[in-house]
Amino acid sequence: MLAMNYRGPYRIRAEQRAMPEILHPEDAIIRVTRTCICGSDLHLYHGMVPDTRVGSTFGHEFTGIVEEVGPLVQKLKVGDQVLVPFNIACGKCNFCKQGLFGNCHESNPMATAVGGIFGYSHTAGGFDGGQAEYVRVPYADVGPTVIPAEMDPDDAVLLTDVVPTGYQAAEMGGIKEGDTVVIFGAGPIGIMAARCAWFFGPSRVIIIDHIDYRLEFAKNYAKCEAYNFKDMADPVVFLKKTTDWYGADVCIDCVGCEAEGNTLQTFSGRVMLMQAGAATALQWAINSVKKGGIVSIVGVYGPPFNLLAIGNVVNKGITIRANQASVKRLLPKLIDHVMSGRLSPKGLITHRIPLEEVSDAYRLFSSKLDNCIKTVLIPSAKH
Amino acid sequence: MDADPENEPTYPMKNYTGDDHNRINYERSEQQPQSVEILMSNERPVITRVFGTSVPPSGLSGKIRRYAFQHSEDRYRHWLPLIFADRVNVFEGLVDDIKAGKFPNIIKERGLAMEWKYNKPGMIKKGVTLAVLGLVLFAILRKKK
Numbered sequence: 001m002l003a004m005n006y007r008g009p010y011r012i013r014a015e016q017r018a019m020p021e022i023l024h025p026e027d028a029i030i031r032v033t034r035t036c037i038c039g040s041d042l043h044l045y046h047g048m049v050p051d052t053r054v055g056s057t058f059g060h061e062f063t064g065i066v067e068e069v070g071p072l073v074q075k076l077k078v079g080d081q082v083l084v085p086f087n088i089a090c091g092k093c094n095f096c097k098q099g100l101f102g103n104c105h106e107s108n109p110m111a112t113a114v115g116g117i118f119g120y121s122h123t124a125g126g127f128d129g130g131q132a133e134y135v136r137v138p139y140a141d142v143g144p145t146v147i148p149a150e151m152d153p154d155d156a157v158l159l160t161d162v163v164p165t166g167y168q169a170a171e172m173g174g175i176k177e178g179d180t181v182v183i184f185g186a187g188p189i190g191i192m193a194a195r196c197a198w199f200f201g202p203s204r205v206i207i208i209d210h211i212d213y214r215l216e217f218a219k220n221y222a223k224c225e226a227y228n229f230k231d232m233a234d235p236v237v238f239l240k241k242t243t244d245w246y247g248a249d250v251c252i253d254c255v256g257c258e259a260e261g262n263t264l265q266t267f268s269g270r271v272m273l274m275q276a277g278a279a280t281a282l283q284w285a286i287n288s289v290k291k292g293g294i295v296s297i298v299g300v301y302g303p304p305f306n307l308l309a310i311g312n313v314v315n316k317g318i319t320i321r322a323n324q325a326s327v328k329r330l331l332p333k334l335i336d337h338v339m340s341g342r343l344s345p346k347g348l349i350t351h352r353i354p355l356e357e358v359s360d361a362y363r364l365f366s367s368k369l370d371n372c373i374k375t376v377l378i379p380s381a382k383h
Numbered sequence: 384m385d386a387d388p389e390n391e392p393t394y395p396m397k398n399y400t401g402d403d404h405n406r407i408n409y410e411r412s413e414q415q416p417q418s419v420e421i422l423m424s425n426e427r428p429v430i431t432r433v434f435g436t437s438v439p440p441s442g443l444s445g446k447i448r449r450y451a452f453q454h455s456e457d458r459y460r461h462w463l464p465l466i467f468a469d470r471v472n473v474f475e476g477l478v479d480d481i482k483a484g485k486f487p488n489i490i491k492e493r494g495l496a497m498e499w500k501y502n503k504p505g506m507i508k509k510g511v512t513l514a515v516l517g518l519v520l521f522a523i524l525r526k527k528k
Contacts, residue, residue, distance in 0.1 A: 007480075008473035011492040024415040024433050050465035051448065053438040054476035072413070090432065092410045094402040106411060109423040109431040113456055116435070123465075126421070126435030138433040139412070172396060273466060304462045323396060363494025369501035 002380065003057045003132035004358045009047030010366075012359040017057075020128065020136035025072035028140035030064035030084065034157040035130045035355070037061075037365050037375045039187045040300040043257060044121060045362055048270075048277055049302050051110070051122040059377075060086035060118040061161045062130030063153060066144075075141045082144040084137055085327030086161045088116030088125065091142035102324030107138065113303065115324070123303070131358060133379045145331055148339060155338050157376060158345035163334050165298050165325040166192025166254075167199075172296040172321035173250035175200035182239055182248040182288060183207045184281040186214035186226065188348050188374045189298060190254035194222035195343070202249075206242070208235060208284075210260060213371045221347055229261055239288040247290030255281035256299030257306075268307065279306040286312050297322035348374040355379045420445075422452040444472035 003017045020029055041058050043049050066080045076082065088108075089101040095115075096104050107116025108125035116138070119129015128135065137144060147156045170193050175181055179202040183194050186209035197205045205224040209215050215226035229235040240247060257277025258270060265278035285295045286309050295318055313320065337343040350373045353361040358377060365375045391399050402409070412432045419439040423430055440448045447468035454460040480487050490496070498506050 007476050007487065007492055011473075011487070011489065012494070013487075013492050023436065024413065026412055026433075047466075047469060050462050050469065052469055053444075054472045055438040057437070088433070090412055092412065094405060094409050097402050097409070098400050099396065099398040105407070106432045107434075109421055109427065109434045110452075111424050111456055112426045116431075116433070122422070122435070122437075125431075126437050128435065128437045138415075168396070273463075302462075303456060304459060319392065321392070321396070326396065329396075359492050360494045360497045363497040364501075367498060367502060369497060 001133040002355055003128070004059065004355070006044070006052065006056045006058060007054055010045065012045065012362050014356050014358045017132075020134055022068060022070045023136065024138055025070040026139050026141060027070045028066055028073055028076055028137045028144065029068040030062075030082065030130075030135050030137050030144070031067045032062050032064040032130050032133055032135055032379050033081070034064075034153055035059050035062040035132075035377045035379070036157055036160075036162070037131075037361060037377065038161060039189060040120070040256065041362075042366050043277070043300060043302065045366060046258065048257060049121045049123060053122060056119070056121065057128040057132050058119040059129030059131030059135075060120055061157060062118070062135065063147065063157045063160065064130070064135070066140075067134065069140060073140045076144060076146075080144075081147045083147050083156045083160050084118070084130070084135075085143045085145070085164075085331070086117055086120075087143065087324065087327055088118065088127065088138055089142050089328060090139050096142070099326055099329045100323070101143070101326045101328045103326075111303075117324075131355065131377060133355070143328060145328075145335075148335065151335075151338065152346055154346035154349055154376065155344070158348065158374075159331065159334055159338065160327065161325070162188050162192050162348065162374070163196075163338075163343065163345050164327040164330045165189050166194075167196040167330055167334060168323070168325040169193040169252050169254060169296050169298040170197040170200060172294075172298075172323070173197070173200075173252055174294050174319075174321070175202050175250050177201035178203045179249035180204040180243050181206065181250045181252065182285070183224075183252045183254055184259075184285055185209060185254035185256075185299065186211065186218045187254065190252075191218045191222055191348060191373070192345070193252050193254050193298070194218055194224045197252075198223070199337075199342075206239075206248070208239075211368060214368075214373065217371075217373055235261070235284050236287045239284075243290070247293060248288055249290060250294050250296065251285035251289040252296045253282045253285045253299040257301045259299075265307065275306045276302040276304060277306070279308055282306070283308055286316075286318060289316070289318055291316045292318070294319045294321060298325065349376050351375045353377055422448055424456060425452065426455055442472075442475050444468040444475055447471060
């Protein structure tokens with residue numbers, strides 16, 4: 001089968017590899033119909049995530065058709081069209097039982113700090129991902145969800161990660177009616193978080209980034225205020241001023257470890273790797289939120305640690321809420337939002353590219369070329 | 384006596400049931416048979432019931448990874464060696480390609496055609512900068528000789 005093959009930082013190719021097999025009685029083999037490149041895939045592409053091995057296949061956002069099931073799979077049958085959450089969850093451990101499907105304890109032997117994730121390095125379990133024609137899906141009765149017949153496949157594939165992560169980012173912010181919410185990062189997650197924030201009744205939603213075409217897109221898609229931090233002497237002062245010198249009620253970090261905007265953070269984190277990437281956006285979130293406010297983090301940070309103003313978290317009495325999105329927990333509500341027309345995830349997709357051209361797709365997304373917001377890879381229809 | 388069941392800051396992300404107090408005693412699926420080497424965090428007692436089998440550790444990068452996994456996730460001695468192993472692995476990948484008779488098309492793998500299509504000025508600027516830096520370095524080394 002054709003699959004994406006990682007060869008090193010900034011080097012990707014599509015080539016033939018062996019088909020995946022059933023390795024556990026609760027596995028299924030899925031034939032991929034749609035697969036996306038996530039902003040967090042870029043951390044892998046840039047060589048920022050430890051234990052990213054040459055020969056791996058990335059891809060944690062995919063939909064497909066069930067081709068084969070293991071003997072203990074009961075809910076799925078061959079031919080079902082499914083969307084597959086990016087988390088690999090057993091459904092039985094104490095974390096899954098409490099709705100923390102992104103923190104499963106039985107899907108990743110290599111790191112206790114993160115549950116299993118498709119195609120996200122050996123730090124997240126060593127599973128080959130969905131940027132391929134076929135993929136092995138463990139615990140098939142838990143994660144994979146049958147796509148409603150009336151749902152557009154482009155909406156379905158964004159329900160595997162983008163929509164739940166954007167929604168949970170807003171949910172973790174504990175947004176109350178009348179709040180002012182500031183979101184750092186106008187990538188797909190930040191734009192979706194801005195869109196979903198409105199479900200919770202704020203009076204203002206503000207998005208901050210440094211790329212004009214993304215800010216313009218966010219203004220139109222999420223109906224929010226959008227500002228370029230490169231036009232500001234100091235983003236924290238700007239945000240304090242725009243919130244009557246009080247600070248935002250909620251700040252959301254949708255950027256993660258490859259943030260721009262601070263030389264010390266960039267040099268120490270992205271060049272020298274003395275910290276796990278640059279935490280500039282999170283630093284600004286901590287310093288821009290009001291005293292007693294909430295900072296919600298969905299931006300991806302690798303191990304081991306980052307330089308942050310933790311003293312300000314203490315002195316300001318900030319509550320930090322963070323997690324990988326628990327896709328399975330959120331899917332019923334989000335499917336309802338999509339089917340009722342309240343959310344249109346496919347509006348984020350700007351590029352549809354054949355899987356064979358995966359190396360071009362990564363370059364397009366990484367370098368933000370051609371006003372790219374979200375890229376979907378489409379495996380060959382020859383089947 | 385001051386415990387307040389409403390004081391649950393993880394709601395609604397976590398549906399508190401008290402199951403945490405059972406610790407690692409919970410029902411598990413069958414064990415996936417292990418046919419390749421799987422490096423395991425020393426912060427857990429046994430391997431997970433299900434695990435990925437992509438690219439088992441091998442070669443020099445594999446030796447470095449095995450060293451890294453002797454240390455906990457809290458330690459730099461776990462993560463820095465893994466990053467170093469990743470870089471060594473890139474060279475191993477190049478050698479494997481050449482041994483298999485495949486000469487990597489670096490221009491295609493890096494998607495440079497896309498960059499040229501949509502960002503010609505940026506690419507030209509980068510190329511000129513690299514060329515100038517290369518000439519300066521060459522001049523310095525030549526002078527030293």
